[in-house]
Amino acid sequence: MNYINKCLLFLLISISCVSVAQKKADAKSLFEYQGRIEKMQDDKVVLIGSASSVSFDFKGNSCSVSLQSVENHQNYVSLELDGKYIGRIRIEKGDVKSFPIVATNNKKTHHLSIYKATEAANGGVLFAGTSAKLVENTAPKNRKKIELIGDSITCGYGNDASTIPCGSGDWYDQHNGYWAYGPILSRALNIDFVLSSVSGYGMYRNWNDEHLDEPIIPDVYENLYLNRDSSKPYDFAFQPDLVSICLGTNDLSDGDGKKTRLPFNEDKYVTNYIAFIKTVYKHAPNTRIVLLNSPMVSGERNVTLVKCLKKVIHNFESDKAHKPIELFEFQPMSPKGCGYHPDIADDKVMAEQLIPFFKKLLNEK
Template sequence: MATRMRLFMLSFIAIFLFGSCDAQPKTDTLKAEQLKPYGRYLFNQQHKLELISSAVHFGFSFTGEKCELHVSLADANAHNYIQYELDGVYQKRLRIEGNSNAPIVINTKPGKHTIWIYKTTEAHTGAVIIEKIAADKVAPLSVQKLPLIEFIGNSITCGAAADASEVPCGTGAYHDQHNAYMAYGPRVARALKTNFILSSVSGIGIYRTWNMDSPSMPQVYENVDFQVNQQQKWDFSTYSPKIVSIALGTNDISKGDGVHPRKPFDTAVYQGNFVKFIQSVKSKYPKAQIALLSSPMVKGESGKILENCLTAIKAKIDALYPKDKPVATFFFPPMDPRGCSGHPSVEDHAILAEQLNPFFRKLLKDQ
């Protein structure tokens, strides 16, 4: 009896001093290969998740006061950014250092939470590599089944040079002012309750870049990371967008950098290449509605030329595909952008999205 009493007392003291097993903090691990990303991504040979395209995202839930993201970059000398929503509310950007092995810790209040992680930067900035997520009762989330809009475009679509809140314009690296989450495409998608993917590259056009003859979007669109020399192709059966929005022309009609030789804007080449590109897109997404957007940054006579080209392209595609839904066009009012290097700012993107919402709402209603 005395022995039993001593054992009972020892157990009681142990629980009092150290707590029960259930009271100890728990840390579960969610491996990258268990995540359900949305956008352009890869699972590499090490079974890690490579976030590639602008605003490619994934979600998870957990219980507790914090979670740890084990994130890395291929280049130890580089840096990159992700940004996140916590319980449905946007928080901020998080900088990733290529030479750091420390996890990114997100702290919050006790309880059950949901987090959605977005890649802030574009494909050309390099992949953000996710190894695992560590937290109590961590579990992957799937993107809700909603209509999908794919936004094809250039730096504007990327949300490039839009956010100087942390790194002032004219300082740091080009991608230090990227904010894909706040770009017009994701804003439209959130307002209209649709899914989205961004297929966008800074400086790119339909037949040339802003200051060089190549690459063009048709040359890189099928490559998983939009790089010319990439051999791995994107699997277009992954998604079935209801609408494919194409905003390309700002860089084709650009005057260039004054250093590289540049021929005047060729309307015939622009229209011919655009028609072929739309045909390529339609071969991948036969049921998708095609929407062509002008540029808020192209004004005056150049703006009229661009709009006339898009109108002509619509007529050609409608004639080639008489049984399909007619191509839709939207022409932005001229804008004086307030972001870096002549780009729309985060606030400007809110204006662009407000202008676009009725246009895309009608297209979705007509599906």
């Protein structure tokens, strides 16, 4: 082979390699991610937090998606196709499994979103790819953003007993983060969102722990997986226009009635809340904060909770660097989900109450 032919061969190989690399890069850019996730090699992604998601547009009327529960137990995802909820699927423990997706309309292209229905405490769901013929999503990208910080209510705990009744299976078998109040209101307002929430956790103590054996939300908030693992910090690249905090249900709870439970400490709650808001401002200096009471707290406990929240807000009255902190109080509710939690219908009611309030604040940005 002469010198010229060798050069031509080398050039062809180089072009081919660049082309393959470009195709991989193009394919990678066609996936859209939302929520707390960890990007792995080969376009694989771990969905971590409640309602974290991967979305893409594809040609044709069908495709398959490859998913895996990375824990030694089942997990769940919810699917939305062309803007319509098409169900929650169970991912059994074990190897990566393929799940078929079939469109029933005659559109040439379709938009699929895969949402983690369970929460960070249940371990990750690995998105290992799709057989779909990907196409570019031309929808506007610069949407308003909101972060919702909270506990089981924000996670969507116990709201979906459509396949496994309350009291049956494992404690997370009725989770459906897709139908939690935050994602519902975010879809209604056409905004991007992230949930930073852990069931049972509070602002200064948890449902059944006096902050002795378990971390609280301020301990885990800055960690990607919302646990004690600080080796994987959350990057806070998602800069929310609005941050909603709904914490206090577990601080005010009586626990299981067996473990020692001290009286609610207003000073600890308020002090921790003030410090936590400063942490939020550190990572999102331009955001606006809204404090929520709880649909699971009523009577005198709600009076106490609202009083504490007002004390927290009062502490920031002289803060000129940020817009005023707002307080939102839910209307009284008798939750109908598992373990006295909201069910999907209750979550919709909560979202309907919040939508006009949040829309007004977002429009003021």
